[in-house]
Amino acid sequence: MMLHPDIDLSRWSKEEIRMLRLKAAMRGKTTNEYLRYLLEQDHPDPAPIKAYCLNCHQESEQIPKREEETIQFTICDEERSVKVTELPAFSCSKCGNTIVSVGLSAEVENIVEEIVSELINRPAARSIPKTISFEDLLNRGKLA
Numbered sequence: 064m065m066l067h068p069d070i071d072l073s074r075w076s077k078e079e080i081r082m083l084r085l086k087a088a089m090r091g092k093t094t095n096e097y098l099r100y101l102l103e104q105d106h107p108d109p110a111p112i113k114a115y116c117l118n119c120h121q122e123s124e125q126i127p128k129r130e131e132e133t134i135q136f137t138i139c140d141e142e143r144s145v146k147v148t149e150l151p152a153f154s155c156s157k158c159g160n161t162i163v164s165v166g167l168s169a170e171v172e173n174i175v176e177e178i179v180s181e182l183i184n185r186p187a188a189r190s191i192p193k194t195i196s197f198e199d200l201l202n203r204g205k206l207a
């Protein structure tokens with residue numbers, strides 16, 4: 064299986080690798096099992112942050128909320144769209160403007176396109192879902 068380019072242990076320092084090996088050993092796990100264990104332990108939960116709002120141009124509190132975002136893409140010259148629900152976002156406490164992190168949004172888009180092309184390329188092709196839950200992607204890495 065082709066790993067994502069961000070997953071590259073050769074870019075870790077030797078000190079980090081030693082820490083990883085020792086912490087894995089203390090947990091009675093191989094390094095791979097330990098990394099999986101960490102992945103399952105982490106449940107990122109957005110908290111309010113102070114930030115500069117690009118809409119009202121003021122420092123404000125950004126309140127966590129969930130959004131729907133429609134992702135458009137082209138497959139076999141056909142325009143398709145999938146709605147992603149429960150996407151973590153922030154709403155400006157002063158003007159109400161909603162933003163989704165650019166990094167998160169881009170990664171969700173890449174993953175949805177990946178899943179859709181997997182569905183299409185299967186021998187028994189499944190139809191493309193109209194809606195994908197972010198929580199399913201976050202907790203299972205796949206569709207429900």
Ligand SMILES: [Zn+2]
Binds near residue numbers: 121160
């Ligand atoms: Zn604002």
